[in-house]
Amino acid sequence: MRKLLIKEVAAKGIKDQRVLEAMMNLPRHYFFDDIFVTHAYEDKAFPIGQGQTISQPYTVAFQTEQLEIKPGDKILEIGTGSGYQAAILLELGADVYTIEYNKVLYEKTKIFLPQLGYKPRFFHGDGSKGLPDFAPYDGIIVTAGAPSLPQDLVKQLKVGGKLIIPVGNNKTQVMYRLTKVAENKISKKAFNNFSFVPLRGEKGWK
Numbered sequence: 053m054r055k056l057l058i059k060e061v062a063a064k065g066i067k068d069q070r071v072l073e074a075m076m077n078l079p080r081h082y083f084f085d086d087i088f089v090t091h092a093y094e095d096k097a098f099p100i101g102q103g104q105t106i107s108q109p110y111t112v113a114f115q116t117e118q119l120e121i122k123p124g125d126k127i128l129e130i131g132t133g134s135g136y137q138a139a140i141l142l143e144l145g146a147d148v149y150t151i152e153y154n155k156v157l158y159e160k161t162k163i164f165l166p167q168l169g170y171k172p173r174f175f176h177g178d179g180s181k182g183l184p185d186f187a188p189y190d191g192i193i194v195t196a197g198a199p200s201l202p203q204d205l206v207k208q209l210k211v212g213g214k215l216i217i218p219v220g221n222n223k224t225q226v227m228y229r230l231t232k233v234a235e236n237k238i239s240k241k242a243f244n245n246f247s248f249v250p251l252r253g254e255k256g257w258k
């Protein structure tokens with residue numbers, strides 16, 4: 053079932069073989085309660101409790117591909133959720149910092165993910181302002197829909213670093229990739245529409 057899902061994701065336009073391999077290596081059903089495992093290999097987001105979701109596999113693949121991760125890259129993920137996206141980033145050899153706003157999900161994933169052998173650095177708090185104490189990052193991935201482009205996040209990128217973030221209303225968002233081409237210069241690319249749960253916090257939806 054996982055092979056078929058990866059084929060489906062590739063057919064939707066994901067070309068980076070390393071991203072597809074990472075998704076092949078990571079059983080997505082581990083992130084589902086037993087009674088829901090039959091949904092694990094559908095290309096759909098799924099509820100994980102607390103009103104939140106594990107992102108759609110295509111979305112995970114798309115955002116990951118856009119980061120163009122090299123082993124050793126320092127990546128900040130905003131919105132730990134189930135930990136699936138963080139595990140994919142670790143599969144690609146990234147040094148992962150992940151921040152979650154919801155205390156229950158933070159506590160749950162901080163225990164669960166290391167049991168699978170994935171050990172990012174976990175933080176609880178408002179990631180809409182990034183994680184300045186550990187900046188700068190080679191990449192920042194935001195896995196919740198932001199109302200606008202948070203300048204704090206751009207500041208926390210290294211030169212050459214990339215921010216991948218969905219921006220829009222609380223139903224649908226345009227995916228943006230911002231690249232910090234020089235200290236005061238950003239290049240911006242817009243992609244298709246996606247649908248994420250809202251980014252909360254000071255620079256998110258209050």
Ligand code: SAM
Binds near residue numbers: 105106107130131251
């Ligand atoms: N990356 C997750 C995964 O692989 O399961 C999917 C995350 S879900 C679509 C979005 C997550 O962002 C939720 O867990 C939500 O609580 C979290 N979130 C929302 N606003 C946040 C904020 N300001 N800082 C950190 N996390 C936030």
